[in-house]
Amino acid sequence: MxxxxxxxxxxxxxxxxxxxxxxxxxxxxxxxxxxxxxxxxxxxxxxxxxxxxxxxxxxxxxxxxxxxxxxxxxxxxxxxxxxxxxxxxxxxxxxxxxxxxxxxxxxxxxxxxxxxxxxxxxxxxxxxxxxxxxxxxxxxxxxxxxxxxxxxxxxxxxxxxxxxxxxxxxxxxxxxxxxxxxxxxxxxxxxxxxxxxxxxxxxxxxxxxxxxxxxxxxxxxxxxxxxxxxxxxxxxxxxxxxxxxxxxxxxxxxxxxxxxxxxxxxxxxxxxxxxxxxxxxxxxxxxxxxxxxxxxxxxxxxxxxxxxxxxxxxxxxxxxxxxxxxxxxxxxxxxxxxxxxxxxxxxxxxxxxxxxxxxxxxxxxxxxxxxxxxxxLTRELPVPPLENYAVDLDKPGTSLHEPTRVLSDLLEQVMADTAERRDFRLVGPDETASNRLQAVYQATGKAWQAEVLPTDEHLTRDGRVMEILSEHTCQGWLEGYLLTGRHGLFSCYEAFIHIVDSMVNQHIKWLRTTRRLPWRAPIPSLNYLLTSHVWRQDHNGFSHQDPGFVDHVLNKSPEAVRVYMPPDTNTLLATAEHVLRSRDYVNVVVAGKQPCFDWLTLDEAREHCARGAGIWEWAGNEDGTREPDVVLACAGDVPTQETLAAADLIRRHLPDLTVRVVNVVDIARLMPAEEHPHGMPANEYDSLFTRDKPVIFAYHGYPWLIHRLAYRRTGHPHLHVRGYKEEGTTTTPFDMVVRNDLDRYRLVMDVIDRVPGLAVRAAIVRQQMTDVRTRHHSWIREHGVDLPEVAEWTWPH
Missing domain, CATH: 3.40.50.970 (Thiamin diphosphate (ThDP)-binding fold, Pyr/PP domains)
Incomplete structure (x- = not known):
């Protein structure tokens, strides 16, 4: 005793x-x-x-x-x-x-x-x-x-x-x-x-x-x-x-x-x-x-x-x-x-x-x-080779994986490799398994000193997964752990990470100040993995739908904050490798746990992450002889899928239109280089998005953030952003994007409305897009699932 x-x-x-x-x-x-x-x-x-x-x-x-x-x-x-x-x-x-x-x-x-x-x-x-x-x-x-x-x-x-x-x-x-x-x-x-x-x-x-x-x-x-x-x-x-x-x-x-x-x-x-x-x-x-x-x-x-x-x-x-x-x-x-x-x-x-x-x-x-x-006291975190976890890809957009489940396999190995040194922890509010990260339990259990019942699973006295239904406590634990030189990851439902808005404010201020103190050694970054996100909270409903944490974070000191939206599994792995090894940042990674299409090989994902934003040549139809008529831009897994589906529709219905597809994984790339270390110089931004062509941007969160980041760009008057606009309920996955006008059909309509001279020439196509959206509303109310052409869609080859 x-x-x-x-x-x-x-x-x-x-x-x-x-x-x-x-x-x-x-x-x-x-x-x-x-x-x-x-x-x-x-x-x-x-x-x-x-x-x-x-x-x-x-x-x-x-x-x-x-x-x-x-x-x-x-x-x-x-x-x-x-x-x-x-x-x-x-x-x-x-x-x-x-x-x-x-x-x-x-x-x-x-x-x-x-x-x-x-x-x-x-x-x-x-x-x-x-x-x-x-x-x-x-x-x-x-x-x-x-x-x-x-x-x-x-x-x-x-x-x-x-x-x-x-x-x-x-x-x-x-x-x-x-x-x-x-x-x-x-x-x-x-x-x-x-x-x-x-x-x-x-x-x-x-x-x-x-x-x-x-x-x-x-x-x-x-x-x-x-x-x-x-x-x-x-x-x-x-x-x-x-x-x-x-x-x-x-x-x-x-x-x-x-x-x-x-x-x-x-x-x-x-x-x-x-x-x-x-x-x-x-x-x-x-x-x-x-x-x-x-x-x-x-x-x-x-x-x-x-x-x-x-x-x-x-x-x-x-x-x-x-x-x-x-x-x-x-x-x-x-x-x-x-x-x-x-x-x-x-x-x-x-x-x-x-x-x-x-x-x-x-x-x-x-x-x-x-x-x-x-x-x-910090030691380098042993991150295993990504090749051991990357998903194979023959052709873009034909196979599906759950990104966070694949990431979980990598985190399991990190847990195993730090078992003796004990300097890595995963924290979250009762959501490790819900967020598909349960593979870590093969390497360590959940920390627990109270009573254990026969029906409990994975509770251990020396576990390094920390779960308590208090986001404040999770945040405080991880901050104390990082500030004393160790590594960690905070996994949370996207909508409820707002609970720690004020705490992350203070941590960012701390990091900004310590960067100016030469005697303060850099500490491991505070890494958030936000999943169960707005577009796939269709089953939980409106209360679970809020993508605004990234707006909050990007208001803070540019030198200390980073926001990443990997569009698929391999890109999430490449992003995770980077943030887990980084120092003195608050990294926010938004990634889905539901099956999503694989778009990039591991090598392509690494190159894409290094760029932060880039043209997906295979998704557009440019031939290099002239500028595109329209740029379809996207950030986030669901917006990327809808953008590529819209590109597919344009290929079939408007084959003469030259389309460029740009994916953004590092949101700060949209900012001017003078405003953020990851910001693009004006000439680079203009070459990517053009100076005067319509840009239809499908964004994961609130659309006005993209406008705020890009308002000083030459082409900003031609930028039209679709995103979440507080339209949510318990419904089907595709209905969530339709309700917020982020769906593929709405994006095609935006192209028709904004490319000069196209509105009259493509009026029939626009009407067809409108009709599909109308049919969608009737279909889900009768069948409870999405339209077959949506649910069964893959990237054409």
């Missing part, structure tokens, strides 16, 4: 007088540095009386959470050093940036990262000046912060990031401070269940620290206002055993925090030992710490006659008029001097030995641990 931790810190004092003085000195020094960052532009050690010009003209930052974070940083330093721990910390109250910067400056990792910010008075002055200042660093825990893997600008993701970092890192402790405001978010609430997926044998440990300081920006927090017994029941229900640290007396809190840390880490070590050496398989109840201290602790008690410390008023800047209000200036100086900086820093502004005594050294420092700069 696993040991059960006590429900409170030890009543004995784990710190002797010397140790107490050391942790208290470190904590006071960090608090001083945090206040200085928020307020001071000069005079960092108050060697002269504080004057208005010493204070920043714009006061930005968050003081309220900083003293509690400083306490956590200090006590983590102590246990890391005493126990020689390999540890990182995820700082959920991310706006407590002053605290984490203070901690890394004190332990020297900040100077290691930024050599000009020296650990002395001059460096302290620079540290203060650059915080929340133009040309400096943000007020929250950001990519610029040494030791951080978590962007603190948005709340809710800390705990899932922490668990993602712990996966397959058996020797790593990931402490995670969860703010009580953050604990009210949906993503954080779901992520408490991550402990049901953490394997004590192969994974590291997560130590959640719930920081209850009582308030958000302007309101109390829920978890701080419910009875402790009710809070304990909630946390125990999540599978944790809470250890409480409560108070505002530094002496008592330091002793209790030290005892809580010791007790939690001893319990974690016992859990891991029981699982690793005694083969104990019962799911453990992991310890956590509930830290309840005042918001804005050690700051001004009262300002302008109203209470501040311990209230919501301490959240950001407690003294807002320091430059203009002499009383506020006096309060600030008194506040800073209350930490007795002369005891903490020597005559040169260097931290005194008592401040440094409990600090770990080298890579054990929280600001220097390589797991928090995961690209340093």
């Amino acid at each position: 696993h040991p059960e931790p006590d429900n409170g810190a030890s009543p004995s004092a784990p710190l002797d007088d010397r140790e107490f003085a050391e942790v208290d000195a470190q904590w006071r020094a960090a608090n001083y540095l945090a206040v200085g960052q928020i307020y001071l532009l000069a005079n960092p050690l108050l060697r002269e009386p504080l004057r208005p010009e010493h204070v920043k003209p714009r006061l930005l930052g968050h003081w309220g959470t900083s003293p509690g974070l400083n306490l956590v940083y200090t006590h983590l330093n102590r246990v890391i050093k005493v126990r020689d721990l390999n540890a990182i910390c995820v700082w959920g109250p991310g706006h407590g940036g002053p605290a984490v910067l203070a901690g890394s400056w004190l332990d020297g990792s900040y100077t290691r990262t930024y050599p000009d910010i020296t650990r002395d008075e001059a460096g302290m002055a620079k540290l203060f000046r650059r915080f929340s200042f133009p040309g400096g660093v943000p007020s929250h825990v950001a990519p610029e912060t040494p030791g951080s893997i978590h962007e603190g600008g948005e709340l809710g993701y800390s705990l899932s990031h922490a668990y993602g970092a712990a996966l397959d890192n058996p020797d790593l402790l990931v402490a995670c401070v969860v703010g009580d405001g953050e604990a009210e978010t949906g993503p954080l609430a779901a992520s408490w269940h991550s402990n049901k997926f953490l394997d004590p044998v192969h994974d590291g440990a997560v130590l959640p620290i719930l920081q209850l300081n009582g308030y958000k920006i302007a309101n109390p927090t829920v978890l701080a206002r419910i009875p402790q017994a009710e809070l304990d029941e909630l946390l125990q229900g999540y599978g944790h055993e809470p250890i409480h640290v409560t108070g505002d007396d530094p002496h008592t809190v330091h002793q209790d925090m030290a005892a809580a840390m010791d007790r939690a880490l001893t319990t974690i070590a016992a859990i891991q030992s029981a699982a690793r050496t005694e083969a104990v398989t019962a799911r453990p109840r992991w310890p956590m710490i509930v830290l309840r201290t005042p918001k804005g602790w050690t700051g001004p008690h009262e300002v302008d006659g109203v209470p501040v410390e311990g209230t919501w008023r301490a959240h950001q800047v407690p003294l807002a008029e320091v430059r203009d209000n002499p009383d506020h200036l006096r309060l600030l100086e008194s506040w800073l001097r209350s930490y007795r900086a002369e005891e903490l820093f020597d005559e040169h502004g260097r931290p005194r030995q008592q401040v440094l005594a409990c600090l770990p050294e080298g890579e054990r420092r929280l600001g220097a641990n390589p797991h928090a700069n995961g690209g340093l």
